Amino acid sequence: SGKINVELFSGDAPLTVTNFLNYVNRGAYTNTFIHRSVPGFVIQGGGYYLQGNSISAIAADAPVRNEYKLSNTRGTMAMAKTATGPDTATNQWFFNLADNSANLNNQNGGFTVFARVLGTGMTVVDAIAAVQTYNATSTLGADFSQLPLLTGNLTAADLILIRNITTVPVYPTSGASASVLTFTVQDSNAAVTTATLDQSNLVIAPSSTTTGTSTITVTVTDTHGNTASGSFTVTVTAAGAAPVVTTSPTSQHVTPGSSVTFSVAASGAGPLTYQWKLNGTAIAGATGATFAVTNVQAGNMGFYSVTVGNGGGTVDSDVAILTVATGSSRLTGLSTRGYVQTGGSLTPGFYLRGSGSKSIIVRAVGPSLSNYGVASPLSDPRMDLIPAGGSTSLLSNDDWGTNSNLPALRAAMPFPLIEGSKDAAALTTLSTTVNLGYTVRIVPSGTATAGIALAEVYDLDATTSPVQFASLSTLGFTGTGENVLTPGFIITGDGPKQLLIRAVGPTLSGTPYNVPGAVADPQFRVVPLGKDLTVASNDNWGGTMALQAAFAQTYAFALPANSLDAAAIVRLPPGGYTVQATGVGGTTGNVLVEVYDMDP
Numbered sequence: 001s002g003k004i005n006v007e008l009f010s011g012d013a014p015l016t017v018t019n020f021l022n023y024v025n026r027g028a029y030t031n032t033f034i035h036r037s038v039p040g041f042v043i044q045g046g047g048y049y050l051q052g053n054s055i056s057a058i059a060a061d062a063p064v065r066n067e068y069k070l071s072n073t074r075g076t077m078a079m080a081k082t083a084t085g086p087d088t089a090t091n092q093w094f095f096n097l098a099d100n101s102a103n104l105n106n107q108n109g110g111f112t113v114f115a116r117v118l119g120t121g122m123t124v125v126d127a128i129a130a131v132q133t134y135n136a137t138s139t140l141g142a143d144f145s146q147l148p149l150l151t152g153n154l155t156a157a158d159l160i161l162i163r164n165i166t167t168v169p170v171y172p173t174s175g176a177s178a179s180v181l182t183f184t185v186q187d188s189n190a191a192v193t194t195a196t197l198d199q200s201n202l203v204i205a206p207s208s209t210t211t212g213t214s215t216i217t218v219t220v221t222d223t224h225g226n227t228a229s230g231s232f233t234v235t236v237t238a239a240g241a242a243p244v245v246t247t248s249p250t251s252q253h254v255t256p257g258s259s260v261t262f263s264v265a266a267s268g269a270g271p272l273t274y275q276w277k278l279n280g281t282a283i284a285g286a287t288g289a290t291f292a293v294t295n296v297q298a299g300n301m302g303f304y305s306v307t308v309g310n311g312g313g314t315v316d317s318d319v320a321i322l323t324v325a326t327g328s329s330r331l332t333g334l335s336t337r338g339y340v341q342t343g344g345s346l347t348p349g350f351y352l353r354g355s356g357s358k359s360i361i362v363r364a365v366g367p368s369l370s371n372y373g374v375a376s377p378l379s380d381p382r383m384d385l386i387p388a389g390g391s392t393s394l395l396s397n398d399d400w401g402t403n404s405n406l407p408a409l410r411a412a413m414p415f416p417l418i419e420g421s422k423d424a425a426a427l428t429t430l431s432t433t434v435n436l437g438y439t440v441r442i443v444p445s446g447t448a449t450a451g452i453a454l455a456e457v458y459d460l461d462a463t464t465s466p467v468q469f470a471s472l473s474t475l476g477f478t479g480t481g482e483n484v485l486t487p488g489f490i491i492t493g494d495g496p497k498q499l500l501i502r503a504v505g506p507t508l509s510g511t512p513y514n515v516p517g518a519v520a521d522p523q524f525r526v527v528p529l530g531k532d533l534t535v536a537s538n539d540n541w542g543g544t545m546a547l548q549a550a551f552a553q554t555y556a557f558a559l560p561a562n563s564l565d566a567a568a569i570v571r572l573p574p575g576g577y578t579v580q581a582t583g584v585g586g587t588t589g590n591v592l593v594e595v596y597d598m599d600p
Helices: 014-025 121-129 367-372 406-412 545-554
Strands: 006-008 036-038 042-045 048-051 054-057 076-079 093-096 113-117 181-187 193-198 201-206 212-222 227-236 244-247 252-254 260-263 265-267 273-278 290-293 302-310 313-316 320-324 329-340 347-353 357-365 381-387 395-397 424-431 437-444 451-459 468-478 486-493 497-504 522-528 536-538 566-572 575-583 589-597
Touching (some): 006 014, 014 113, 042 121, 181 193, 244 313, 329 347, 329 437, 329 468, 329 497, 329 589, 357 367, 357 381, 357 437, 381 424, 395 424, 437 451, 451 468, 468 486, 468 575, 486 589, 497 536, 497 545, 497 575, 522 566, 536 566
Parallel strands (some): 252 320
Antiparallel strands (some): 006 113, 036 042, 048 054, 076 093, 076 113, 181 212, 193 201, 212 227, 244 265, 273 302, 302 320, 329 451, 329 486, 347 437, 347 468, 357 424, 357 451, 381 395, 381 437, 468 589, 486 575, 497 566, 497 589, 522 536
């Protein structure tokens, strides 16, 4: 007596395994017996079962398609079939007692191996094969010419019975009452480590703050009682500090076809690990201190960074921007979310360059923001479009539904507004011969007091339009949390764009600007839409010659060299971005955020 454990090859013979399990699951193989034994060749069963003292044939399902793939070597289990064709196997199976590949692999389309014997199960198979066989064809029929009988008597007690066949997992699994293999674990130093088993997964954790070494021994036992053990040591040391990035990768602007290499330097207890990322997503296989991009094309533009780790934790490098000198692009939109105080305003602005006209849509969105999770939107915004340097409104709107060109306005909207809402919007065309600069003043209207508004200015012309946005700006209050002033802009096209970005606070408070309540020390960070990445940032601009030259080039007003205003030059790939302008240390106040196009 004994057990025979087999592993089913569902990946190599899926139809055959399913066919076999259909018989198993309905109990067709209960009290079946080995009805054929050929020494040095096979033992065969699955054809007949014993009920009392009667022998009956197992009811056969439809034949299964032949799936010969694996060789009929010793210890494998294969389907029996008739000589009439390869696709004739039903319920009978056999164990290979020897390497029968030369014969069975090449006969009748090959015999389908669908399982193999595990552990010491072949000792049971071999014991069955050693039982003397008898010719019982005269009594039982042609299938019983080599019937193994324990004492040579044709009785139920002399048959080699297989009491039942059941399915169990090889490894312990949740919900299974048994498995072929079971595991135990021993831990030599519980004060240092705690070793536990979760099914077949070994979990090792430090027990406390105690350092030292522990020997972990895992023992596996199969259903035959066979065991195997393995040991290893685990050393717990005091947790070190996370690494420190000493040199982040640098941004690069290259011509198409170039090769670039990003590198990082970090200090800390080793070994250090590296994972490079593109646009915040891990790059497969990029796990060294350097990362190379060959034959750079426009599709490689993006934001590259690396996470460096050790046993003490991980740290992210600054973002390096890769841009390619190809194509062209332009600024096509300004969208600013800001808190409009009682008696205050949110004031986006823009300057045009080129000769001709520009079609734009201007919106002051308040009530419709409630559809996007904004808790405290401005209930009734009013907007006025005012030429730069002037005070008279060129056009104004309080409720967008009052526009005479409402169908065209609806069609031009980047997202719909609530019908009948008190949001404000207008569709208009501006001529550069009349004025190049404009501001949009958004204030509370009617009974509205304060709240969050979204100011939008979008270019509706084709990319070939000779008139483009030269700069975009927003003057407004920046607070904390939901009330942080967050202008956004869009770069449209297939090439990168070099920009000057500023967040001006202290300079506004003096002559000639005299803006009340200006934030004393502004800072900003630039974030691509949909990403949690800082791709550019600045706190104090530092009075550098490069920035002074950029101010002059873009006609931006000068800043005192020692001021706490913020400014940076950055080259960005096409896409949408936000500029999050805040006061250092959580301070609040009015701030002017500016985005200047530096490309010719």
